[in-house]
Structures are given as structure tokens and as C-alpha cells.
Amino acid sequence: MAADSALLELIVDVVQRVGYITDHAANGLEALRHLPTNSYDLILCDLRMPIMDGSAFYREVQPRFPDAAPRIVFMTAHQNIDEFVSFLRDVTAPVLQKPFSIEELRSI
Numbered sequence: 828m829a830a831d832s833a834l835l836e837l838i839v840d841v842v843q844r845v846g847y848i849t850d851h852a853a854n855g856l857e858a859l860r861h862l863p864t865n866s867y868d869l870i871l872c873d874l875r876m877p878i879m880d881g882s883a884f885y886r887e888v889q890p891r892f893p894d895a896a897p898r899i900v901f902m903t904a905h906q907n908i909d910e911f912v913s914f915l916r917d918v919t920a921p922v923l924q925k926p927f928s929i930e931e932l933r934s935i
Contacts, residue, residue: 834925840872841932853877855884862892869935870895871923874903874911882914900935902927 840847850865852858855872856879870888874881881901889896901915904925915922923931 837866837929837931841929845933855879855881855887858884859887859891862888862895867898870899872899872901872935874901876920882911885914885918885920 835851839851844899847868850861850867852861854876858870858872859879875882879887885896885899888899896918899918900909900921900923902923902925903911908935909935921933921935
């Protein structure tokens, strides 16, 4: 199992144990397809994804689904996120640094 698959499984497990229903997408473009028919309390979004990264996903969500944009929490395993610094400063979204603890995930 790939590291991302293992992390996804852990996140889904923790979120379900807390009592929430989960959904997931492989990339931002796929995630956008869920938003017209679903409402989410929290959207965990990786900054680095294939096809559509986290910043592009956010830029699509903000005008089209303005109620969903403030619910986005970004995740990244990369220590050097220089390319995303100005974006993260502009959106003031929280960022979970991978690896994060179950307690950190629960607190979000």
C-alpha cells in the first residue's frame, strides 16, 4: 500500500470513528464533482495532487461554492512549501503538516 493510500485510510478511519461520514477524491478535479450534490463540514485537501493541486482546487471552489471554501484545511508532507506561501497567506486556511497525529486531525 502506498504511503498516501495508508494515510487516506487512516484519515477515513479517524473521521468515521468521530462520527462523520466520509468521501474522498484522488485529485481536485474529481473533488469538484462532489461539491454540487454534497455539503461538507470539513474538506481535507492535499496541496500537491495530480491533475489539479490544492491551490487550483481552492480557486475553483471559492467562486463556485463559497460556503465550502472556509471549510478547507490543507495538508502537505513537504517541508518546503515556498511555492504555496503567498497562496496560503492570502486564503488564511489551516495547514496540517504530514505526518500529523490523530489528535491533530481530531482537533481540526
